[in-house]
Amino acid sequence: MKSMSTVTRYMEACLLAACTLSFSQALALENSECMECHSDETLTKESTDNILQMELTKSLYVDEAAFNRSVHNANGITCVDCHADIEELNWDDDLPHAATLQPVQCVMCHEESAVEFKESVHMAMRTKGITMTCYACHGYHSVKQMASASVSERMDYVCLKCHNPYQSHDWLPSKEAHFANVDCVVCHSPEAPRHTHLRFFDLAGSTYYQTDSLMEKIGVKAKDFMATVDTDKDGAVNRDEFDDLMLRLKLKNIRTVLHAELVAAIDASAHGIVKQGAQKECSQCHCSNSSYFKAVNFVFTDPDGGLVHHEVDRSVLESYYVSHFYLLGGTRIKLLDKIGLIIVACGALVVLGHITIRVLTVPWRRKHSADSE
Amino acid sequence: MSSKENMLYVHPVPVRLWHWINASGFIVLIGTGFQIRYAESIHLMSLNHAITLHNYIGLIVVANYFIWLGFYFSTGKIRIYVPDFPRLIPQIITQVRYYGYGIFKGDPNPHAMTSQNKFNPLQQQAYLAIMIFILPAQIITGIFLWRIAGYEEYINLLGGIKIIDTVHVLLFFFFISFIIVHCYLSTLGSSMLAHFKAMVTGYEEHH
Structure with missing residues (x-):
């Protein structure tokens, strides 16, 4: 049985192993420790949005249930695997880690995707001063397993966030x-x-x-x-x-x-x-x-x-x-081509047959015409 | 030359207009239809252009169908398509005998054309079926294929897009076959071009 599941699981295992090795320096912080604060829906901070280039109040809430359904959780990736600059949590401080964390480096695991992205129109947007980040499309903590997603799920989840396809496909x-x-x-x-x-x-x-x-x-x-x-x-x-x-x-x-x-x-x-x-x-x-x-x-x-x-x-x-x-x-449906050929051939053969008989019966008509006169 | 007394006015202007718009429309629809279905083998134009042209010409043929429908129903001339039921079967047998036997022998056509009765019973039945059932079926399936998403509900009700396409394609082949036979039968007038001329001038020669 040719099945992609084996391949998928192998790749997932490799990814997990690679990530685990890459972030071996990260302490074994449990997600539950992060969630002690980040499960609070009112937790926010002020930050500059890369795309909109403006100050926004940004929620720091993490929907744990959504994260648990994410492709990363499914592959055993924890909070500090991505937020790798958090080496320890100091519970004696008001804020147990640095106020501003380093941007998450998705490329650490997704190197090939990053190579492809560099050639993409989304990368080219940087010349216009707009920086497209991975999470602009994929979101932060609830990155979905998209392989099994339907077309509408893929479009809703990724492309339609920014694009209205009806505005740019007049030729189609x-x-x-x-x-x-x-x-x-x-x-x-x-x-x-x-x-x-x-x-x-x-x-x-x-x-x-x-x-x-x-x-x-x-x-x-x-x-x-x-x-x-x-x-x-x-x-x-x-x-x-x-x-x-x-x-x-x-x-x-x-x-x-x-x-x-x-x-x-x-x-x-x-x-x-x-x-x-x-x-x-x-x-x-x-x-x-x-x-x-x-x-x-x-x-x-x-x-x-x-x-x-x-x-x-x-x-x-x-x-x-x-x-x-x-x-x-x-x-x-190829069968329709064969049926169509028969339908057209029938019409053509009736005509050709009739013409042929008319040609062959010319002497008969002449005789009949002469007899009538 | 035929004298004026021998000429019978059988095809009024709206009918001739409808006929030739329909004929040219069908030629383009068939050409683009082949291009669309066999894009890997036929390269008359790009597929995109073929689809666009097919859609526009299809809409013209649909509008043209309503010229036919409007003319025949508003004038009451639709009755020329309504058979004389009690005599229909014997008339059909006579007409089939003529095309299958009498014509080879040199017998005259048993159907005498008049302006009120211009179709022989075979023509009458064929045209009635085409104009009331077959062409509307082709139009409806064509419109569904033109706006698949817009008519999705109706398409699904009829069994899905593949069923709709199958009907459209089979009727496409039927119309090709019909046009071949139709053109041939048009040469069987008093002269080879008599029926063609009649569909241009409106006047058919009769004896």
């Missing part, structure tokens, strides 16, 4: 459909690897299936899903295997279709956002051999927030079960 036909189904990064970071995510949508409940409930209904464990579906054991679900799966779901009275979205992989390359050079050539996507649909995956979310990808053959996108995702040309 069917804007709403693009914004609903295509991650901004897909076009604005052309080098980022792309996936078409397929999610099971519960028609009865009008919501996406949670992995556990779907597996329970199918009657398999999540880890055995591919072994059950991928009967030829080639590591990908082909069209026949997909049709078998959908038939099995139907027999179990599971009313589902698949919703698809085109998203960028959440890795370093997603930070190389460009404006000039963004993909504007429609035919890159809207053609049957488009590279944008090479990686098609069922997407399941682990209970711990991790993401599991199961490879699917791109021909599955032609299925009527993927009823809400269709790209002109890009995911066209």
Whole structure:
């Protein structure tokens, strides 16, 4: 079974190890010690906003529950791993650490992302006096695990904080459909690897299936899903295997279709956002051999927030079960081309046949005409 | 040359206008339709331009459909599309026999055109189905594809965008086939160009 979860977990482990080593000098301060003050919603300080360039009253409150759901907490990163200049807390002082802390150096762990960011339009903004920081997009303490996020979640969480896409895409036909189904990064970071995510949508409940409930209904464990579906054991679900799966779901009275979205992989390359050079050539996507649909995956979310990808053959996108995702040309149903050819050929053959018979029957008509006279 | 007495006024100006706008619109829609569907093989224009042109011409064809609808219903001429039901089946059999046999033998067309009855029963049924069911289906699916997000509710009600596209594409192929047959049948008048001329001048030669 080809699964991204193993890779993801390996990378997470490496990240954790790297961070732990990098910040080995940090004392083993518990998050709970920080939260003694920072759980107070009224805790504020006056500071200068980098983007707005003005004095603001800044909240120092940390939503612990949100932090606990964050990708950093999921990877064991603690407060002082990022706020590395806090070496100790002096509880005898009014303020147990320095009043002004050093900016968090995300690059210490996210070096490759920083390299990509340096080439991005967000870095170029510095020439206009605007400094884009990591947290301007990702937030501070509740940095989400975005790999499993939908297009709308990605847009809401990151891009729409600053951008109104309707103001800058006049050239783009069917804007709403693009914004609903295509991650901004897909076009604005052309080098980022792309996936078409397929999610099971519960028609009865009008919501996406949670992995556990779907597996329970199918009657398999999540880890055995591919072994059950991928009967030829080639590591990908082909069209026949997909049709078998959908038939099995139907027999179990599971009313589902698949919703698809085109998203960028959440890795370093997603930070190389460009404006000039963004993909504007429609035919890159809207053609049957488009590279944008090479990686098609069922997407399941682990209970711990991790993401599991199961490879699917791109021909599955032609299925009527993927009823809400269709790209002109890009995911066209090849069967319709064959039916269309037959329809057009029938018309042409009727005409050609009729002409041929008329030509062949010229002597008959002449004879008939002569007989009549 | 045909004398004026032999000429019958069958195609009023609004009908001819509608017909030729429709014909040219369909040619462009088919061309751009191929470009949109087979962007990797056809390079007549950029996909973006093809979609934009397809949308604009589609809207003209939709508006044009209402010229047809308005004219035929406001004048009551829509009755030329309404079949004479008790005689319909025998008339259809006679007409099919003519196209399938009599025409090769040199028999005259069993349908005698008049301004009140210009379509033979096969034409009448085909045009009625096209104008009341098939073209509206193509228009509605086309409008849905034009503004997918705006009509999402209706699209979902009908089974999703893929169903809508399937209908639109199959009708696209149907219209190509129809135009091929239609153009050929247009050559079967008293002369090869008689029906074409009639659709330009409004007058059809009759005997």
